[in-house]
Amino acid sequence: MSYINAGDTVMLSDMNWKDAVTLASPYPYLLVTSRDAKNVPNAMGLGWWSFTSMTPPLLVISIGKGRYTLECIRHTKDFVACFPGKDIAKESWSCGVLSGRDGDKLEKLGLKTIDSKKVKSPIIDGSCVAFECVVTDEMETGDHILFVGEIVAMHGDVEKPQHLYSVFYSKLVCLDNEGNRNFFLEFK
Amino acid sequence: MSYINAGDTVMLSDMNWKDAVTLASPYPYLLVTSRDAKNVPNAMGLGWWSFTSMTPPLLVISIGKGRYTLECIRHTKDFVACFPGKDIAKESWSCGVLSGRDGDKLEKLGLKTIDSKKVKSPIIDGSCVAFECVVTDEMETGDHILFVGEIVAMHGDVEKPQHLYSVFYSKLVCLDNEGNRNFFLEFK
Numbered sequence: 001m002s003y004i005n006a007g008d009t010v011m012l013s014d015m016n017w018k019d020a021v022t023l024a025s026p027y028p029y030l031l032v033t034s035r036d037a038k039n040v041p042n043a044m045g046l047g048w049w050s051f052t053s054m055t056p057p058l059l060v061i062s063i064g065k066g067r068y069t070l071e072c073i074r075h076t077k078d079f080v081a082c083f084p085g086k087d088i089a090k091e092s093w094s095c096g097v098l099s100g101r102d103g104d105k106l107e108k109l110g111l112k113t114i115d116s117k118k119v120k121s122p123i124i125d126g127s128c129v130a131f132e133c134v135v136t137d138e139m140e141t142g143d144h145i146l147f148v149g150e151i152v153a154m155h156g157d158v159e160k161p162q163h164l165y166s167v168f169y170s171k172l173v174c175l176d177n178e179g180n181r182n183f184f185l186e187f188k
Numbered sequence: 189m190s191y192i193n194a195g196d197t198v199m200l201s202d203m204n205w206k207d208a209v210t211l212a213s214p215y216p217y218l219l220v221t222s223r224d225a226k227n228v229p230n231a232m233g234l235g236w237w238s239f240t241s242m243t244p245p246l247l248v249i250s251i252g253k254g255r256y257t258l259e260c261i262r263h264t265k266d267f268v269a270c271f272p273g274k275d276i277a278k279e280s281w282s283c284g285v286l287s288g289r290d291g292d293k294l295e296k297l298g299l300k301t302i303d304s305k306k307v308k309s310p311i312i313d314g315s316c317v318a319f320e321c322v323v324t325d326e327m328e329t330g331d332h333i334l335f336v337g338e339i340v341a342m343h344g345d346v347e348k349p350q351h352l353y354s355v356f357y358s359k360l361v362c363l364d365n366e367g368n369r370n371f372f373l374e375f376k
Contacts, residue, residue: 012318012343012345013345014341015317015342015343016342017245017342019344020319020343020344023271023316023344023345023346023349023365024344024351025365048239049238050236050237050238050250051209051235051250052236052250052330052332053331053332054330055330055331058330060248062240127200129203129211129212137329139327141240141241141248141336142240142241142243142244143241143242146248148327154204154205154208155200155201155202155203155208156207156208158207163212165367167366173366173367175363177212177214178214178355178359179353179363179369179372180369184367
């Protein structure tokens with residue numbers, strides 16, 4: 001083990017990817033929706049996203065190269081970044097585990113969709129914030145494709161500021177927007 | 189006000205950017221380090237970042253077009269994504285407010301640096317996780333530049349899993365990696 005002397009407060013040591021990413025957790029967890037070529041709605045769970053511009057409002061999401069969502073987003077050329085609320089926590093986790101390639105994932109999980117206002121991809125019922133996005137650009141980033149989405153509509157419920165955060169493939173944490181924890185679910 | 193009927197659980201309404209981004213908060217807050225042409229270390233606070241690939245390990249950060257850090261990162265061609273711990277919360281916030289263009293920001297704030305192992309940009313003392321990154325690509329995203337960084341070294345302290353999260357220019361929240369809140373600071 002190799003250490004970096006980081007003063008009085010912290011002793012930093014070399015870390016592997018899993019430990020470092022876990023330590024940097026939790027991240028706000030998204031359900032990213034799209035539609036396949038048959039117009040069937042699809043969603044995947046992901047934690048690798050970020051806002052990237054205010055004017056125009058843009059956000060980026062990273063989709064693994066083998067994922068069904070990649071085909072779907074290239075089909076719809078839009079997506080919705082949904083922040084799932086606490087009532088759909090377990091279903092949201094399963095969204096990150098199942099593949100839409102094997103049939104209608106949302107129907108299997110009992111997740112309902114709401115039509116978006118400006119894009120073809122739907123909003124997941126039970127989201128507390130949702131950003132409708134039109135794809136404006138994409139870039140290959142290692143084993144993922146990074147999509148840039150222009151936010152064309154935003155919805156939310158200020159009375160329900162709790163949404164889910166993920167800890168590297170192991171937990172979902174439910175926090176409000178001041179960091180108060182409602183609960184956490186462990187998946188092992 | 190326009191509503192979307194989102195079932196029993198949530199009633200979604202149209203939102204503006206500030207409200208929607210606040211509702212989607214908090215985000216893990218970074219101090220991104222670099223060096224200027226005179227080798228003076230620099231750091232800025234930012235919440236707009238994401239991992240984007242596992243093999244190779246990559247992350248992206250978004251830097252506003254007018255920011256001093258933009259010049260510095262183009263100079264060093266590397267940066268360190270530092271996750272500030274609770275002991276440097278106030279200094280970390282100030283890092284997001286002051287500009288390195290006006291002199292050595294870190295010295296002013298009393299923030300110390302540690303030499304990185306593989307890159308020129310330093311690590312901020314008091315970080316509980318730090319990712320040393322070499323810039324491999326960049327992309328214009330609206331009013332920001334998105335840098336892709338290949339993670340060439342990772343450090344952390346598993347005994348101190350608490351780091352800071354930001355709420356849209358108003359608060360910093362300190363959470364551990366299971367979402368337990370240590371404290372929050374309000375800046376107004």
